[in-house]
Amino acid sequence: MTTSVGERLTLAYQGFPEGLTYVLPYLRGQLSIPSDERASGRPGPLSADFSPLTWRRIRRGAGAADADLLVVGCSSRRARMLPRDRSLILPFRVHARIDVVGDPAAMLGSVSPNERRQFAQLRRRHEWTYETATDVDDLRFFYERMHLPTMETRHGEETRSADWATTLDSLFRHGMLLFVNEAGKRVAGVVCRLEEDGRSLRMRLFGVLDGDETHYRSGAAKAVYYLTVEWAARHGVRCIDLSGGDPFPGKGVFQFKRRLHPTITHPQDHYRDRRVYVRAVRDTAAVRDFLVATPMLSVDEAERIVAVYFHDSSRPARLGIRAATPGVHGSRTVDLDEFLTPVRGTG
Known part of the structure; x- marks a missing residue:
C-alpha cells in the first residue's frame, strides 16, 4: 500500500x-x-x-x-x-504493565505529586466513583453506547476493535466491566479480562459515553485508568496490563500511560x-x-x-x-x- x-x-x-x-x-x-x-x-x-x-x-x-x-x-x-x-x-x-504493590494510596504514590493532586481535585469536582458489572445487559450498554462510538470518533474509517462475540466470550466472560460514574451517571468504562486466577488484569476495550469528547476534556477518560488501578489494588490483583500500543512515544496514549510508570515490554x-x-x-x-x-x-x-x-x-x-x-x-x-x-x- x-x-x-x-x-x-x-x-x-x-x-x-x-x-x-x-x-x-x-x-x-x-x-x-x-x-x-x-x-x-x-x-x-x-x-x-x-x-x-x-x-x-x-x-x-x-x-x-x-x-x-x-x-x-x-x-x-x-x-x-x-x-x-x-x-x-x-x-x-508494545505493552505497558504495572506491578500492583500495596494499597491504592501506595500505587498512586509513584505518580507525580501534581498529577495526584489534579486527579484528586477532579474526582471531588465531578463526583467520580467506580462500579463493576458482570451482567450482559451492562456489557451491551457499554459496547453500543461507549466503545463503538468512541472508536468511531477517535479512529473513523481506521477503527480497530473486537467484534461482539469476541468481546462477550473471550473477554467479558473471563472478567468484568469497570464503569466510571460521574455524579451517579456512567460516563466511561473499560472491559477487563482477569487471568491467573484473578492475579492479572488486562484492560482491553475502552469507551466514553456516546464517544463525547467532553469526557476527555473533563478527565473522565483518564479516571478509567486511575480507578482501575485502585480497584485492582483492593482486590488482590498483582499485575495490570494497560493493553497494547504502537512503538511511537509521540502518541498521546503513550505519554499518559508513562505517568503511571509502567514497564514497557514486548507482547506475550x-x-x-x-x-x-x-x-x-x-x-x-x-x-x-x-x-x-x-x-x-x-x-x-x-x-x-x-x-x-x-x-x-x-x-x-x-x-x-x-x-x-x-x-x-x-x-x-x-x-x-x-x-x-x-x-x-x-x-
Whole structure:
C-alpha cells in the first residue's frame, strides 16, 4: 500500500495486514500535517493506492516505485534479513504493565505529586466513583453506547476493535466491566479480562459515553485508568496490563500511560515476534522533517526496546517527547547526515 500527501512525501507499506490498523494510522497522521505539529498525530486528508512489493525486491533494498519511506510488517527473523542501512527495526506492538504493590494510596504514590493532586481535585469536582458489572445487559450498554462510538470518533474509517462475540466470550466472560460514574451517571468504562486466577488484569476495550469528547476534556477518560488501578489494588490483583500500543512515544496514549510508570515490554501473544522495519528510501527535506518529528521505539541487537530520536544540524532532536520509563533501555540520538548516507553497493 502506498500513501502520499501532495507531492511532499510518500510511504509504502508491505506485510501483515494488521499494520494497516496498528502501525500506519499514526504514521499517516505524521505525514499529513505540518512538520512543527506532527507530534500531535492529528489525521489529515490522504490519497492511497496499492503497490505490491516482492520480498526479493525489498531484500535488494528496492522500495515502491514512488516511495520516500518503506515500512514493512514482518517477523523478527525476516526483519534482520533486510538491508540495514538507513533503517530501523521496531516492535510491532508494545505493552505497558504495572506491578500492583500495596494499597491504592501506595500505587498512586509513584505518580507525580501534581498529577495526584489534579486527579484528586477532579474526582471531588465531578463526583467520580467506580462500579463493576458482570451482567450482559451492562456489557451491551457499554459496547453500543461507549466503545463503538468512541472508536468511531477517535479512529473513523481506521477503527480497530473486537467484534461482539469476541468481546462477550473471550473477554467479558473471563472478567468484568469497570464503569466510571460521574455524579451517579456512567460516563466511561473499560472491559477487563482477569487471568491467573484473578492475579492479572488486562484492560482491553475502552469507551466514553456516546464517544463525547467532553469526557476527555473533563478527565473522565483518564479516571478509567486511575480507578482501575485502585480497584485492582483492593482486590488482590498483582499485575495490570494497560493493553497494547504502537512503538511511537509521540502518541498521546503513550505519554499518559508513562505517568503511571509502567514497564514497557514486548507482547506475550502472537505479536511478540513481529517487527516493523522502517527504511528511508530517499534523503529529502520532507523525509528529514518526518523522521525528526517522529521518535520511535526500536529494538537493538539484543531485542531490548530503545528510544530513537533523529536530528541534523538544522533540526534538533525532539527530546521533549519523552520515552523514559521502565523497560525502555535508554535512548539514542541519530544524526541524519550519517543515517541517510548510503552504504556502498546500496541505493
